[in-house]
Amino acid sequence: HGVIALSRNVGIREARGEYIAFLDSDDWWKSNKLEKSLAYLENGKDVVYHDLLVVAKRNQRVLWRKARTRTLKIPIFKDLITNGNALNNSSVVLRKKILEDIGGLSEDRSLVSIEDYDAWLRAARITERFQRIPQTLGYYWTAGGNVSNPKRTIETLDVIEERYSSEFRGPAAGHGISWLAYARGRAHYQLGLYGDAQKYLKIVSRREPSALVSIKTYWMLFIIKIYKIRQGL
Template identity: 35%
Template sequence: MSNSIKFSVVIPAYNAAPFIEKALDSVRNQSYPAFEVLITDDGSKDDTGEVVRRYAEKHPSFPVCYARQENKGIGGARNNGLFRAAGDFIAFLDADDLWYPAKLEKIAQFALQNRTLDVIYHDEVETSSDGTKRILHYHPLRDPVFEHLLFVGNQLSTSATSVRRELAQSISGFSESPEFNSAEDYEFWLRLAKAGARFGHLSEVLGEYLRVEGCVTSRIEYHHGNVFNVVNHHLDQLSQEKAYPESLLRRVYKTRRGQNRFILGMEYCKLGEFRRALNNYLEALALRPFWWKTYAALLQLLLKAIRG
């Protein structure tokens, strides 16, 4: 790696007309100038393409390249940009998220100080639709990283992660399988780790992630079901490879399944769907009977029921 790093900013966009300008502004306002921007319109039904065209005309020096494809899902949209990329690192940015001005400069500095790293991720702010903000700390991953990600859970956010381009392309990018849709980023991190990627955590808040709230039940079930599809897929692979004792893999399965049900229960609790929350907490308890978080969640649910 030379003493300068070029980034390829990969932005998937689907019906992104209302908010993509803010994402593009956050890239254009970067203090670090060495980047290209690769937008993939994933078959939008709104005027996303026209918004991007007008933006490019308004800012002619902004290095943006727009492509449109038939709808493939977010994995396919990211791959379109990923395989057009020419930078040293690919910095992913979802169309409804944004970066702070020093983001790319900080990542470049960190990469030059830690030249063996292949994946660099940072902390970010979660912004709710009502404007409420909270900091998301992602923390360093323990070695071996593949085990940590699979046995403990995902610790990375796509818009807060940059990946060495050659490695990302060598593992064929993101899965486009429907069974991983909305969890394709987690599956991508797992394959990167399994391929030997070295992960580094930059403990700074460098962007904002928009939390989409008010999700319908089917969408919540769909996402968390696909997260567990990723876990199950990789556990099955380990079983076939005979890489770990079956007894360990069964324990991991129960632990991650219980975690999955617990998180789903929390989501339902936020939506006020307390019966669904209770059912998921009880399933989590059956799978992980000694996990204190489930008991605490059940107590909170009981207090909410008593109050009203």
């Protein structure tokens, strides 16, 4: 029915094992991924994840680029709120009980493409035992049935901010607004809505983004400036 969480929740309910591993249909793992993940889980961790190698659209050529994760700081929930999603969905393995305790993945249609982030936030309310594995154990394909698109990104960001409004508007908001503004600015830029994109990207530039985000932000602002000059705006 267009809601991926529906089928995933069926799989979670039918699973008989102690752990659940997520894998999107167009991604794949290295042969030792589960072995490495289980080593951490059996040592007391509840949620484990890792980087993925990005694969090009054409001829499935592996790029020398990673879909990077980051090590989360305790409190995990605050880190996820203030810095955004840190987990690649196809890298995550976690205890089935965690998913049961949070009621599974949200089947709310307004969260399609961001239901994983919502799940990690809810999981972080009940456990701090998240572990980033410092290895690249899978591949992320950049084409195919990816449900994300700029328009949907804007819609889902609005929904997630409203759902966790007290956290986004609380003491952490000064930091949290930076990644939200960048995501919104980038999505508006991709849609060619340069006025809105510029508004959000200027918010990012006034914060202290990472070096990579800073470069991307100023590049988009530069392109917007050139566009406006050419349009006589």
